[in-house]
Each structure stands twice: as structure tokens, then as C-alpha cells.
Amino acid sequence: MAYFQKYLILTLLLLSIFCINQTVKCDDDNDDDDHLDEEDILLAGINSYRATLNLTALIENERAECLADEIADQFKYQPCTNTTGSNTVPGTEPEIFNYPNLLQKCHLNVNTTRDGVILPACVPNLDSTLVLSNYTMSRYSNYLNDTKYIGVGIGSEDNWIVVVLTTNTPEGRFW
Numbered sequence: 001m002a003y004f005q006k007y008l009i010l011t012l013l014l015l016s017i018f019c020i021n022q023t024v025k026c027d028d029d030n031d032d033d034d035h036l037d038e039e040d041i042l043l044a045g046i047n048s049y050r051a052t053l054n055l056t057a058l059i060e061n062e063r064a065e066c067l068a069d070e071i072a073d074q075f076k077y078q079p080c081t082n083t084t085g086s087n088t089v090p091g092t093e094p095e096i097f098n099y100p101n102l103l104q105k106c107h108l109n110v111n112t113t114r115d116g117v118i119l120p121a122c123v124p125n126l127d128s129t130l131v132l133s134n135y136t137m138s139r140y141s142n143y144l145n146d147t148k149y150i151g152v153g154i155g156s157e158d159n160w161i162v163v164v165l166t167t168n169t170p171e172g173r174f175w
Contacts, residue, residue: 038128038131038156038161039155039156041128041131042128042131042135042161043058043060043152043154045128045132046132046135046144046152046163049144050144053145055145055147056147056150058150058165059150059151060151060152061152061164061166063106063107063108063153063175064116064151064152064164064174065153065154065155065164066105066106066107066153066155067103067108067113067118067153067155067164067174068118068153068154068155068163068164069153069155069156069157070102070105070106070155071096071102071118071120071162071164072156072160072161072162073155073157074096074097075122075160076157076158077158079122080122080124080159081122108174111171112170112172112173112174112175113171113172113174114172115148115166115169115171116165116166116167116172117143118162118163118164119162119163120160120161120162120163121134121135121140121161121162121163122159122160123159124159125159126159126161131161140163144165148168148172149167150166151165151167151168151173152164152165153166153174
């Protein structure tokens with residue numbers, strides 16, 4: 001019964017996000033606006049999901065967002081498969097090349113990012129419903145359900161979207 005209630009709440013949540021976040025697409029050639037919309041929709045969905053669990057909303061963190069953008073940019077040429085993103089077997093995630101350089105580019109160091117977590121997902125066309133379920137109905141939900149995570153940065157590129165969660169500890173603040 002509890003599973004059914006949780007599934008019903010999540011379904012209603014997804015439906016409400018879909019209804020609220022219907023955007024009008026214009027003939028603007030700038031694809032960056034689409035990514036911003038996808039990221040905003042995902043953040044709203046994650047925070048709504050956390051609200052159903054009586055957890056506080058995640059606060060946007062600019063440096064975590066920078067890192068998420070850089071990682072998504074690195075993954076953009078990697079194809080989506082059944083073993084990428086939230087379906088990845090732990091320990092076989094896509095490799096992040098030049099991680100120290102990415103940290104430096106975002107004005108971060110390894111000492112302030114140690115407690116954070118990077119959650120990449122590959123979803124064809126970044127369909128907002130599938131993207132949200134990739135985070136809320138997968139092993140990634142364990143991180144979203146954890147009260148130690150208070151901040152978030154989201155970046156996307158092509159079929160990839162990356163969520164970086166931050167903590168309020170000195171080792172996870174992303175400062």
C-alpha cells in the first residue's frame with residue numbers, strides 16, 4: 001500500500017510539473033535557452049519530489065552548476081545506452097577526464113568537493129518526464145532522499161544532463 005501511495009504521489013507530481021512547465025517554443029536559434037529550461041524543469045521536479053518527502057528544497061550552487069555544465073559538455077559525444085547514466089552499474093560510470101582542470105575552471109578544489117556527488121544521466125532528447133524519473137525512480141533517488149545534500153548544480157548538453165549535489169560541510173560546500 002505504501003508503494004502504491006508513493007507511486008501515486010510521484011505520478012501526480014510529474015503530471016503537475018508537466019502542466020505547469022509547458023513552455024512555448026519560439027523560432028530562436030539559441031539552443032542554450034532549451035537547456036536552461038530543461039535544467040529549471042528538473043530542479044523544480046527534484047524540489048517537488050523532495051517536498052513530498054518533507055525534505056528542504058535544494059539551493060542552486062553556481063560553482064556546482066559550472067562543474068555540472070563542464071561534465072555534461074565532456075559527455076555530449078558519448079551515446080546513450082542501457083548502461084549510461086542512472087542505469088550504470090556502480091564503478092562503471094563514464095570517466096570524467098581532466099577532473100582537476102574542471103575544478104580549477106569552476107574555481108573549486110578537491111577539498112571542498114569531496115562530500116558532493118555527481119549524477120550524470122543520458123536521456124534521448126532530454127525528455128523532461130524521463131529525465132526526472134531517471135533521478136527519482138533509480139538508485140539516484142537515494143541521494144535525493146538524503147538530508148545531507150542541501151545544494152545543487154545542473155548542467156546539460158545534447159542528451160546528457162548532470163546533477164551535482166552539495167552539502168553544508170566544509171568538504172562539500174563547493175566554495
